[in-house]
Amino acid sequence: MAYPYLHESETRVLSEGFGDPEARTVAGWRALGGYQGIARALEIGREATIDEVKASGLRGRGGAGFPTGLKWSFMPKDARRPHYLLCNADESEPGTFKDREIIRWTPHQLIEGCLVGSYAIGASHCYIYLRGEFFESTQVLARALEEAYGEGLVGRDVMGSGVDIDITLHVGAGAYICGEETGLMSSLEGRRGEPRIKPPFPAAVGAFGMPSTINNVETLAATPHILRHGGEWYRQWGTEKSPGTKLFCVSGHVKRPGNYELPLGFPMMELIEEVCGGLSGGRALKAVIPGGSSVPIMSAEECVECDLCYEGVEAAGSMLGCASVIVMDETTDIVKQVRRMAYFYAHESCGQCTPCREGTAWATRILRRIEDGRGTEGDLETLVEISEQMTGTTICVLSDSLAMPIISSIEKFRDDYLALIRRGERLGVA
Amino acid sequence: MSEARFRNPGWAGNTGDFELTEAEVRGSEYVGRRSPDGGHPSVAPSLPYMLVAKNPDAPLLEGPYRERLGKIRSRYPTARAALIPLLNMAQEIRGHISPATMNEVAGILGLSEAFVRGVATFYTMYNKRPVGRFLVQVCTNISCNLAGADEVLAAFLEHTETELGETSADGDFTVAEAECLAACGFPTCVQINSRYFEDVSPEDVPALLARLRREVDEGH
Numbered sequence: 001m002a003y004p005y006l007h008e009s010e011t012r013v014l015s016e017g018f019g020d021p022e023a024r025t026v027a028g029w030r031a032l033g034g035y036q037g038i039a040r041a042l043e044i045g046r047e048a049t050i051d052e053v054k055a056s057g058l059r060g061r062g063g064a065g066f067p068t069g070l071k072w073s074f075m076p077k078d079a080r081r082p083h084y085l086l087c088n089a090d091e092s093e094p095g096t097f098k099d100r101e102i103i104r105w106t107p108h109q110l111i112e113g114c115l116v117g118s119y120a121i122g123a124s125h126c127y128i129y130l131r132g133e134f135f136e137s138t139q140v141l142a143r144a145l146e147e148a149y150g151e152g153l154v155g156r157d158v159m160g161s162g163v164d165i166d167i168t169l170h171v172g173a174g175a176y177i178c179g180e181e182t183g184l185m186s187s188l189e190g191r192r193g194e195p196r197i198k199p200p201f202p203a204a205v206g207a208f209g210m211p212s213t214i215n216n217v218e219t220l221a222a223t224p225h226i227l228r229h230g231g232e233w234y235r236q237w238g239t240e241k242s243p244g245t246k247l248f249c250v251s252g253h254v255k256r257p258g259n260y261e262l263p264l265g266f267p268m269m270e271l272i273e274e275v276c277g278g279l280s281g282g283r284a285l286k287a288v289i290p291g292g293s294s295v296p297i298m299s300a301e302e303c304v305e306c307d308l309c310y311e312g313v314e315a316a317g318s319m320l321g322c323a324s325v326i327v328m329d330e331t332t333d334i335v336k337q338v339r340r341m342a343y344f345y346a347h348e349s350c351g352q353c354t355p356c357r358e359g360t361a362w363a364t365r366i367l368r369r370i371e372d373g374r375g376t377e378g379d380l381e382t383l384v385e386i387s388e389q390m391t392g393t394t395i396c397v398l399s400d401s402l403a404m405p406i407i408s409s410i411e412k413f414r415d416d417y418l419a420l421i422r423r424g425e426r427l428g429v430a
Numbered sequence: 431m432s433e434a435r436f437r438n439p440g441w442a443g444n445t446g447d448f449e450l451t452e453a454e455v456r457g458s459e460y461v462g463r464r465s466p467d468g469g470h471p472s473v474a475p476s477l478p479y480m481l482v483a484k485n486p487d488a489p490l491l492e493g494p495y496r497e498r499l500g501k502i503r504s505r506y507p508t509a510r511a512a513l514i515p516l517l518n519m520a521q522e523i524r525g526h527i528s529p530a531t532m533n534e535v536a537g538i539l540g541l542s543e544a545f546v547r548g549v550a551t552f553y554t555m556y557n558k559r560p561v562g563r564f565l566v567q568v569c570t571n572i573s574c575n576l577a578g579a580d581e582v583l584a585a586f587l588e589h590t591e592t593e594l595g596e597t598s599a600d601g602d603f604t605v606a607e608a609e610c611l612a613a614c615g616f617p618t619c620v621q622i623n624s625r626y627f628e629d630v631s632p633e634d635v636p637a638l639l640a641r642l643r644r645e646v647d648e649g650h
Contacts, residue, residue, distance in 0.1 A: 021450070021457070021459075021460065024460050025460070082507070092609070092610055092612060093610070094571045094572050094573065094610040094614070095572060096612060096614065097613050097615055097616075100612050104457055132479075132555045133555070133612070135479075135480070135624035136456055136457065136458075136625060137457075139457070139476070140457040140460060140461055142473035142476045143457075143461045143473075145472055146469055146470045149470055149472060154472070155472075166472065167472055168473075168505045168506075169472065169473050169476040170475055170476075170514075170515070171475055171476050171479075171515070172553070172555075173514055173517065173553035173556055174553050174554035174555030175552065175554065176609065187514065189511050190508070190510035190549065191510070192548055192549055192552040193553075208511070249614060250615065251573035251576075251614035251615050251617065252572075252573055252576045252577075253576060257615040257616070257617075258616075259615060289572075293571075293572055293610075324614070326572060328576060337572055337575065337576070340570070340571065340572055340575055341571075344571055344572075344609055347609060
């Protein structure tokens, strides 16, 4: 089997079947130990399943890092109303490309994860919300799900246990905001993907008004392994606060971009220099966005001592998010990239909350002005002020997600902004 | 995107040597042909809805498509939840979602026309007006942008002789900018109808366009 590049630091738990077309089938997935995790869950029961995931310390891989077992335990224990598991496969955070690999190489890994999650929270129906653009990976998952139904792994009486769990694929139509959990619920119900105020939390009032849990693809994909080998086994990797392995999505100016599965706590510079072969063209590092575009930008100095775990990146002044490491070399025009991000958030704002709807568009216009050499130093203060007004003032965190790169880039790369402003003044562009 | 070697292995280190063919990476053999009736009800809402063939006047619910809608509705507790799958199906058949299509969909599901209009215009993947046989969407978001996505977009506009968001004179290509397509390790990513093309550079564009035209001529 072809495996183009495997670094010795890589620990393949979730990615073991990547690159092997056989792993897409039920038989291929079984050969890798598949469907043993759900079998064990069904054997030990709901509570013990949640306890096992709690013991593993698995944290949500969609960005927030909330402990998965704890999230599951919030679901009501009675079965008077239907419960739903929603799998968030609306992967659209710029810089993130891990869930698509899980889906297209190991669809049964996700299906098994959905079974484990559904069983743990007492859901008889799981919806996998796939982003619309994932046509090809969705077809692979669809064929795998048909196969799983055919083998009695999904549907009525899962593996002869007497438990019924249905899974339905739901395909979106292009909206970043549907990756926000309450926006996802709105969209699943056939509405505009507008987020809702919490509380009530989804575990109380979720999809279709019923108790629901939303988990990321990578989170669910990890659970069969945890059930099969035990929570303690999972803790052999990572740190006390960030156990396990994680798919790191590395993009930008490195020689070998791609997904690398590494233990959490892996040093950032080792990832960039060793695993990814260093920066392309031998240039110097300028900045890194460690967790997808919605987190503060880190300067090269901040990366030196940074370990890639939730607490490590936080200590370095940013957030691990979904571990989407965007590497930028010394030639990068930071202002242009921040402007491009701002444009993205303005485009994707659902428009419910004024600070977000107006703020993201306003910030984009100012950044464009600076980029074109028509900005003033006062614009930087205005940008910071707008960003502060966009933080913590809206239903969801979309506007906060833009505020963070803007504030951090002005703080750390002020000279880049000033150079454009000064040049414009000299040339008399304004 | 040379033909000899499929550059995107899909997971790591796209500088190595690969033994996988394009079909193996895409999984097309495993998937095979999916039936317009939707197949198993669990996967009925999941067929691709950006196709080369478009018929703006085709009926929405004939034969297998009616059957598919029945399967879709059986998977949700409310009629409203079938709205997005039905709009997807309408675009799959007609190629775009016109105001008349929105109203028709509203009638089928018993929803108000204004509500359906609000939903259909919220989502970017619904084409509100007709597009070319190939809708070329170039990601210009941060990771692709760092790799020169702006130049790739310019190359598509140049070689299709069209403007951003417009359709070429021969009706073959509509070129648009896309937001992050979640293929950031393999820049630049370009979504063409229901397929991704990764690691696309400006030099690859003429061959890629020729390939698309050839596939249509050969009846793919």
